Amino acid sequence: xxxxxxxxxxxxxxxxxxxxxxxxxxxxxxxxxxxxxxxxxxxxxxxxxxxxxxxxxxxxxxxxxxxxxxxxxxxxxxxxxxxxxxxxxxxxxxxxxxxxxxxxxxxxxxxxxxxxxxxxxxxxxxxxxxxxxxxxxxxxxxxxxxxxxxxxxxxxxxxxxxxxxxxxxxxxxxxxxxxxxxxxxxxxxxxxxxxxxxxxxxxxxxxxxxxxxxxx
Amino acid sequence: xxxxxxxxxxxxxxxxxxxxxxxxxxxxxxxxxxxxxxxxxxxxxxxxxxxxxxxxxxxxxxxxxxxxxxxxxxxxxxxxxxxx
Numbered sequence: 001x002x003x004x005x006x007x008x009x010x011x012x013x014x015x016x017x018x019x020x021x022x023x024x025x026x027x028x029x030x031x032x033x034x035x036x037x038x039x040x041x042x043x044x045x046x047x048x049x050x051x052x053x054x055x056x057x058x059x060x061x062x063x064x065x066x067x068x069x070x071x072x073x074x075x076x077x078x079x080x081x082x083x084x085x086x087x088x089x090x091x092x093x094x095x096x097x098x099x100x101x102x103x104x105x106x107x108x109x110x111x112x113x114x115x116x117x118x119x120x121x122x123x124x125x126x127x128x129x130x131x132x133x134x135x136x137x138x139x140x141x142x143x144x145x146x147x148x149x150x151x152x153x154x155x156x157x158x159x160x161x162x163x164x165x166x167x168x169x170x171x172x173x174x175x176x177x178x179x180x181x182x183x184x185x186x187x188x189x190x191x192x193x194x195x196x197x198x199x200x201x202x203x204x205x206x207x208x209x210x211x212x213x214x215x216x
Numbered sequence: 217x218x219x220x221x222x223x224x225x226x227x228x229x230x231x232x233x234x235x236x237x238x239x240x241x242x243x244x245x246x247x248x249x250x251x252x253x254x255x256x257x258x259x260x261x262x263x264x265x266x267x268x269x270x271x272x273x274x275x276x277x278x279x280x281x282x283x284x285x286x287x288x289x290x291x292x293x294x295x296x297x298x299x300x
Contacts, residue, residue: 027287027290027291030287030290031283031286031287034283034286034287035283038274038279038282038283039273039274039279042272042274043271043272043273043274046271046272047272055272056278056282059274059282059286060282060285060286060289063286063290064286064289064290064293067286067290067293068293118223118251118255121251121254121255122254123254123257123258124257124258124261128261128265129265134270137269138269138270138271141265141266141269141271142271145266145271156266160263160266160267161266161267161271166231181227181228184227185223185224185226185227188226188227188230188259188262188263189223189226189255189259191262191266192255192258192259192262195258195262195265196258199258199261
């Protein structure tokens, strides 16, 4: 079994030039940076706020904040990591304003190691995602990931979906590296466990769970 | 190696950041422990399914609208000039 290929985009040599130009007030250089990362920021914002309008606001607010604070970007980290950190903070603020009664924190420690012990070890069908149409699959994936505690979900999203390294994820979420590693393991195992309900191999005549089914 | 030891290293194994010796030990365990093999394989698939999913894609028309709003606001808020 080989290691997972990450989709981390290599730091592009022209990126610092764009940042420098934008620092000098070149808005079209900044627009290039927006084009490069707007999709990522939107996805991250959706994962945190779970609301499309909020995510749209977060995209605007995060890029504006980045633009207005470019002088504070010293280039020790990648521009993308710095931007993600801003976006995560904006999204959390949005969420807190919307649901002040529910204090959302990425720091909360949830449960014990127990929740990482796999209970469902049935193998999956060879192409599990092909058992469902696109809309069903999207619903399954959304529901499943939304069920994770926010602190686990964000580590998984940044590391495994957006392709940040462990160190970059730690920086973006203001967590220690061991905390990122432990949350990533637990997030991956919990998602795997929950998806098994939909994707495991079944004998003839039995169907896998459908997205509308109640999750036990 | 016990299954719990394998699980502790699963993330490092999938990320390809283990030293050769630990990797060989883990693969030795995978060769005979079917449960760990399945957990490892389906965890890898979990990551791939999410990575390949089109969850929360930004539609092109909305993307254009957001970008022009950002650009026009940037134009009216020039950043503080860089200090020499």
